Amino acid sequence: MRGGRFTFGRRLVPGIPFLWLVLLFAVPFLIVLKISFSEVRLAIPPYSPLFDGHGGLAVHLHLSNYAFLFTDPLYVRSCLYSLQVAAISTLICLLVGYPMAYAIARSGATARNVLLMLIVLPFWTSFLLRVYAWIGLLKSNGVINNILMSLGLIHQPLVLLQTDFALYIGIVYSYLPFMILPLYSNLEKHDPTLLEAAADLGAHPFAAFRRITLPLSLPGIAAGCLLVFIPAVGEYVIPSLLGRTDQLMIGRVLSDEFFENRDWPVASAVAILILVLLVVPIVLLQRVGRRELGAQR
Amino acid sequence: MRRTGVAARVMLCFGLLFLYVPIVSMVVFSFNNSRLVTVWDSAHSPTLRWYSELLSNSQILDAAALSIAVAVLSACGAVVLGTLAGVALARFGGFRGRTLLVGLTTAPLVMPEVITGLSLLLLFVALEQALGWPRGRGMLTITLAHMTFSMAYVTVVVQSRLAGFDESLEEAAMDLGARPLKVFFRITLPLILPALVSGWLLAFTLSWDDVVISQFVAGPGSSTLPMVIFSKVRLGVSPDVNALATLMVLLVSTGIAVASAWLSRQNRLRERDIRMAAATNNLPGA
Numbered sequence: 238m239r240g241g242r243f244t245f246g247r248r249l250v251p252g253i254p255f256l257w258l259v260l261l262f263a264v265p266f267l268i269v270l271k272i273s274f275s276e277v278r279l280a281i282p283p284y285s286p287l288f289d290g291h292g293g294l295a296v297h298l299h300l301s302n303y304a305f306l307f308t309d310p311l312y313v314r315s316c317l318y319s320l321q322v323a324a325i326s327t328l329i330c331l332l333v334g335y336p337m338a339y340a341i342a343r344s345g346a347t348a349r350n351v352l353l354m355l356i357v358l359p360f361w362t363s364f365l366l367r368v369y370a371w372i373g374l375l376k377s378n379g380v381i382n383n384i385l386m387s388l389g390l391i392h393q394p395l396v397l398l399q400t401d402f403a404l405y406i407g408i409v410y411s412y413l414p415f416m417i418l419p420l421y422s423n424l425e426k427h428d429p430t431l432l433e434a435a436a437d438l439g440a441h442p443f444a445a446f447r448r449i450t451l452p453l454s455l456p457g458i459a460a461g462c463l464l465v466f467i468p469a470v471g472e473y474v475i476p477s478l479l480g481r482t483d484q485l486m487i488g489r490v491l492s493d494e495f496f497e498n499r500d501w502p503v504a505s506a507v508a509i510l511i512l513v514l515l516v517v518p519i520v521l522l523q524r525v526g527r528r529e530l531g532a533q534r
Numbered sequence: 535m536r537r538t539g540v541a542a543r544v545m546l547c548f549g550l551l552f553l554y555v556p557i558v559s560m561v562v563f564s565f566n567n568s569r570l571v572t573v574w575d576s577a578h579s580p581t582l583r584w585y586s587e588l589l590s591n592s593q594i595l596d597a598a599a600l601s602i603a604v605a606v607l608s609a610c611g612a613v614v615l616g617t618l619a620g621v622a623l624a625r626f627g628g629f630r631g632r633t634l635l636v637g638l639t640t641a642p643l644v645m646p647e648v649i650t651g652l653s654l655l656l657l658f659v660a661l662e663q664a665l666g667w668p669r670g671r672g673m674l675t676i677t678l679a680h681m682t683f684s685m686a687y688v689t690v691v692v693q694s695r696l697a698g699f700d701e702s703l704e705e706a707a708m709d710l711g712a713r714p715l716k717v718f719f720r721i722t723l724p725l726i727l728p729a730l731v732s733g734w735l736l737a738f739t740l741s742w743d744d745v746v747i748s749q750f751v752a753g754p755g756s757s758t759l760p761m762v763i764f765s766k767v768r769l770g771v772s773p774d775v776n777a778l779a780t781l782m783v784l785l786v787s788t789g790i791a792v793a794s795a796w797l798s799r800q801n802r803l804r805e806r807d808i809r810m811a812a813a814t815n816n817l818p819g820a
Contacts, residue, residue: 246714251622251635254615254685258638261682265653268660333552336545343539352546354794359553362786363743365760366779369767370556373563376771378573380559410552464644471646473746478767488648495652495750505656508649519644523637 273505274299284501302506312490312507316514319487322401322476323469326408327416330465331458333409334416338457339450341417342424353421360414368407368478375403375479404480408469415468416461423457424450456525463522471511487511557783564776584777591774594762601742601759604673608680609737613730615681616688616737620729621722623689624696625704642686651750654679658751671753679751680744684737691736695729696722728797735793739786 275284276299306312341352359367374380375397382394397403427450435445473488480486485493487507495504565580566573588594619639623632642650658668658675668674703725707717723730745760752761766772 247626247629250618251626251629251631254619254622254689255631255635255638257615257682257685258635258642261654261657261678262638262642265657268656269649269653272656333545333549336542337549340539340542340546343542352550355550356553358787358790359557361739361790362557362783363760363779365743365745365763365767366560366775366782367556369763369771369775370560370779372767373771373776374556374559383573410556413549413553467644468646471648473648474764488646491648491652492746492749501656504652508652511646511649515644515646519641522644523640 269505269508272502273302273509275502276301277500277502299502302502305503306506306510312487312510315485315487315490316510318484319470319472320514322404322408322486323466323472326405326412326469327462327466329405329409330413330416331462334413334461335420335458337413338417338420338424341421342427356414356417364411365474368411368475371403371407371410371479372398375406398479399481401481404476407475407479408465408472411475412465412469415464419460419464420454420457423454423460427453459521459525463518463525467515467518467522470515487514557779560776561780561783564773564780566773566776569773584773585781588774588777588781593757594759594774594778597757597759597762600673600756604677604680604758605738605741608677608684608741609734611677611681612684612688612737613734615685616733617692617726617730619685619689620692620696620726621718624693625701625722639686639689642683643690645683647744647746648750650683651679651747654682654747655750671751672756675751675753676748676756676758679747680737680741683744683747684740687736687740688730688733691733692726692729695726699725728800731793731797735789 272284277284337356341349341356344352372379376382377394377396377398379398381397382391385391386394431449432445435449436442440448471488472486473492476486476489488511491504491507491511494500494507563574564584565582566575567578567581567583568575619635622629623636623639626632654675655671658671661667662669668678703721704717707721708714712720743760744758745764748758748761749764752758763775763778767775
């Protein structure tokens with residue numbers, strides 16, 4: 238597709254998706270930024286205009302929404318809690334997902350395809366329904382408690398639902414494939430002769446793993462961790478269905494500000510706050526992730 | 535090596551159990567007669583009671599119809615936009631604004647859903663105020679929102695498929711005098727057809743599954759199926775949702791099986807064509 242004659246077509250092909258994303262992704266983001274600096278009003282839409290009608294360019298910047306976020310401990314605490322939940326879930330995903338990816342990468346060609354299919358299949362079935370399935374397992378007269386009681390291991394049903402435990406299970410369960418796939422696509426490319434050489438030279442298998450496989454798989458680890466961590470921070474559905482009711486995650490706080498309190502400016506300020514939290518991981522993912530993502534799909 | 539291999543395999547088995555036990559339990563309890571859902575009523579089970587209740591629940595049926603319409607429309611739109619972006623990124627070299635386009639197509643992949651939902655709603659509200667369009671919120675706004683985030687996924691799929699082929703076929707057609715549009719439809723499109731199919735399926739699933747973004751951009755009176763399910767299950771488990779889940783699992787696994795059979799057939803045919811072309815032209819392998 239070279240040659241100067243086709244410049245119009247050459248501009249059109251990237252131009253259409255570009256325009257679309259500017260209009261429906263970049264501009265909306267600027268609107269959020271703008272509204273986060275406006276005042277809440279009892280009107281439709283419920284925020285004050287940023288530019289007043291007479292002065293034209295007189296911009297009213299209200300920093301009150303941001304000041305509010307840092308004076309009410311609810312918001313800072315939710316942020317810290319979200320970061321903690323996301324970090325711990327990512328760690329569990331890594332500890333569970335790494336051996337799984339390793340085992341898949343080391344199996345024969347046919348088994349490998351079947352296993353990959355088994356990992357991806359739940360990802361295609363409804364995310365919401367898979368999270369819902371855990372309510373049936375974890376609630377007080379749910380499957381797990383019924384089994385434990387009938388085995389005589391416990392006499393009172395355990396409180397499992399609406400706890401941190403349930404939240405971690407839900408997040409790990411939903412995001413495990415996102416950890417396994419980039420790890421697998423990295424581990425699969427390793428040259429097995431490296432490990433053979435290490436063994437020939439007398440290296441203990443564990444030492445060989447630690448000094449060869451693990452360092453080589455670092456880009457896969459980074460991509461997998463970021464793919465779990467970033468969406469987990471802003472997660473809304475899983476904590477609403479499985480998590481605690483006394484400590485909300487920041488995504489839920491945003492949604493409550495918007496739908497329950499109808500405070501669009503504060504909701505927008507919370508959105509900006511989440512983005513600030515995520516800007517470093519997102520930039521990191523842009524660096525390592527695109528290569529790793531491109532390799533697996 | 536051997537011992538780590540065994541440990542990893544044990545972990546793999548547990549991991550797969552972890553992934554599938556909840557789904558299996560949902561399927562099993564969908565045939566349970568008891569309203570308590572997880573307490574098995576052995577006297578009256580298995581039963582199809584919840585399936586028949588499901589099929590007479592007009593709220594769920596309406597929501598399912600809306601969800602299917604939105605998913606089909608947004609998947610088609612996302613495939614068109616994603617293909618344009620994918621082709622541009624994989625084949626156009628370093629055009630002006632490429633870095634920006636890369637950023638714009640990857641950002642929706644990682645943006646938390648609550649933020650995407652909020653920002654799109656604020657856009658639609660601002661547009662309605664300024665231009666009077668789109669009037670109110672419903673199917674149109676949900677479809678536009680879904681197109682925007684799923685096109686990013688289609689872009690990745692198309693771009694990585696194109697990265698697997700070198701440009702020699704397209705260049706050969708070009709050298710023989712074919713115009714770019716013809717090259718695209720005769721050479722590039724057939725090559726990336728499997729990517730378009732899997733991209734479409736991915737976009738369809740993402741739309742069919744989305745609850746957070748829909749909740750923001752849907753107006754009152756237009757509820758997609760995940761929105762209805764979400765508001766139902768927030769109040770606890772309900773037996774007809776189990777039946778619905780079972781139907782969806784069945785549908786998805788059939789769809790995936792058919793699609794992957796078709797994709798592997800396509801790949802086999804293509805490899806055969808390449809071998810035949812190489813043999814007839816007496817050239818070293820393509």
